[in-house]
Structure formats: C-alpha cells, structure tokens
Amino acid sequence: MAPQIDAVILAGGMARRMGGNDKGLVDLNGQAMICHTIDKLTTQVNQILINANRNQAQYEQWGYTVFSDQDSGYLGPLAGMVTALKKTQADYLLVVPCDCPMLPTDLAARLLTALEQQQADLAVASDGEYEQPVVLLLKPHLVTSMQAFLDAGERKIDLWYNQHKVAVESFADQPNAFVNINTPEQKHQLAKQIAK
Ligand SMILES: Nc1nc2c(ncn2[C@@H]2O[C@H](COP(=O)(O)OP(=O)(O)OP(=O)(O)O)[C@@H](O)[C@H]2O)c(=O)[nH]1
Numbered sequence: 001m002a003p004q005i006d007a008v009i010l011a012g013g014m015a016r017r018m019g020g021n022d023k024g025l026v027d028l029n030g031q032a033m034i035c036h037t038i039d040k041l042t043t044q045v046n047q048i049l050i051n052a053n054r055n056q057a058q059y060e061q062w063g064y065t066v067f068s069d070q071d072s073g074y075l076g077p078l079a080g081m082v083t084a085l086k087k088t089q090a091d092y093l094l095v096v097p098c099d100c101p102m103l104p105t106d107l108a109a110r111l112l113t114a115l116e117q118q119q120a121d122l123a124v125a126s127d128g129e130y131e132q133p134v135v136l137l138l139k140p141h142l143v144t145s146m147q148a149f150l151d152a153g154e155r156k157i158d159l160w161y162n163q164h165k166v167a168v169e170s171f172a173d174q175p176n177a178f179v180n181i182n183t184p185e186q187k188h189q190l191a192k193q194i195a196k
C-alpha cells in the first residue's frame with residue numbers, strides 16, 4: 001500500500017517584509033497566495049493542514065483543518081512543524097511554506113523516493129544550488145527530537161535537520177519551482193510573470 005502523506009502549509013509567520021500583511025492571504029492574481037499552494041498540493045497528499053497564528057477564520061474558508069503553533073511566541077517555522085507532527089496520523093508529513101506559489105507537482109513523490117532510496121529520516125528539496133529549508137518531507141518520529149531542540153532554545157531549522165540523516169532532492173529541472181514571495185515587489189513581479 002502506498003504510504004499516507006499529509007501536508008502542512010506554514011502560514012504562521014509575521015510577514016514583516018510584507019508590511020505585516022498575512023502572506024498566505026495576500027492577493028496574487030485574483031487568489032489568496034495560499035490558494036496557489038493548495039492547488040499544487042491537492043493531487044499529491046491525503047490531507048492538507050494549514051498552520052496559521054492569526055486570521056484563522058479566513059484560513060478556514062478552504063475547508064481544511066487550521067491550527068496555530070502550540071507555543072504562541074512566534075518561534076519560527078519549527079514551531080509550526082512540531083505542532084503539525086503532533087496532529088498527523090500519516091506515515092509522512094510534507095512541509096511547505098505559504099509563500100511559494102509555484103511548487104512542483106511531483107514534490108511529494110520525489111522527496112519520498114529520495115528519502116526511501118537513501119534510507120534517510122527526512123528529505124529536503126533543493127533548487128539545484130540551495131536547499132529550501134522549509135520544503136521537506138518528515139517522518140513523524142522526528143517530533144521528539146524537534147521538540148527537544150526547541151525546548152533547548154534552538155530555532156535554526158538547518159541546525160536541527162543536520163542532526164539527522166537528510167536526503168537532498170534537486171528540482172533544478174524546474175527553475176521557478178521555489179520562487180519565494182517575501183515583499184510586495186516580489187509579489188508584483190511574479191504576478192506579471194504568471195499573467196503572461
Ligand atoms: N508556524 C510558524 N510559521 C512561521 C513562523 N515564522 C515563520 N513561519 C513560516 O515559515 C515560512 C518562512 O518564513 P518567512 O518567509 O521568513 O516568513 P515570515 O517570517 O512570515 O516573514 P518575515 O517576517 O518577513 O521574515 C513561512 O511560511 C512562514 O509563514 C512562526 O513563528 N510560526
């Protein structure tokens with residue numbers, strides 16, 4: 001039987017570079033940014049979870065489970081991931097950010113293959129040059145080590161995953177896949193590009 005994969009979309013940040021406007025909810029070509037991410041994921045995973053620390057009622061409009069970080073201190077992406085790992089019943093958790101609207105449609109499948117082939121604990125995506133630290137596939141048992149890392153006051157995600165066996169999967173064949181929208185300018189640029 002194929003393994004069950006849930007996805008969590010991280011939308012729990014403060015979006016300071018977006019002027020504090022909740023990044024998942026800002027409009028990108030007529031749709032909330034998170035909708036573009038949801039569209040990329042629906043055929044790839046069993047269940048989608050949305051991790052948001054504000055505007056939960058708005059995030060609920062898409063019909064998926066919405067939850068906030070267990071620790072409400074804006075501790076960074078690991079805080080959302082650890083909470084999602086405690087919620088999922090699946091064999092694997094796919095983690096993606098809400099601000100990467102062009103994600104690959106073969107993301108989960110390729111991360112899973114890399115993880116299994118390399119007998120790793122987690123698989124992280126790369127654009128061929130840089131690892132994408134919040135695009136990864138996790139085994140649920142990692143919750144213990146992630147919680148311990150946060151409890152020790154650590155926050156940096158790459159420091160955490162380097163404690164584990166990591167498979168890196170390159171998506172250099174899809175050059176735009178990890179376009180990341182942090183500012184209004186980046187959003188306008190991508191809007192023009194995808195409207196063509
Ligand atoms: N759950 C959760 N997610 C977070 C937190 N901080 C950042 N993220 C998410 O991690 C991903 C990458 O973070 P950034 O691109 O820096 O987003 P951000 O922190 O909201 O934006 P800036 O304030 O401009 O840095 C995004 O999907 C954020 O929503 C947090 O404290 N909790």
Ligand SMILES: [Mg+2]
Pocket residue numbers: 013
């Ligand atoms: Mg940030």
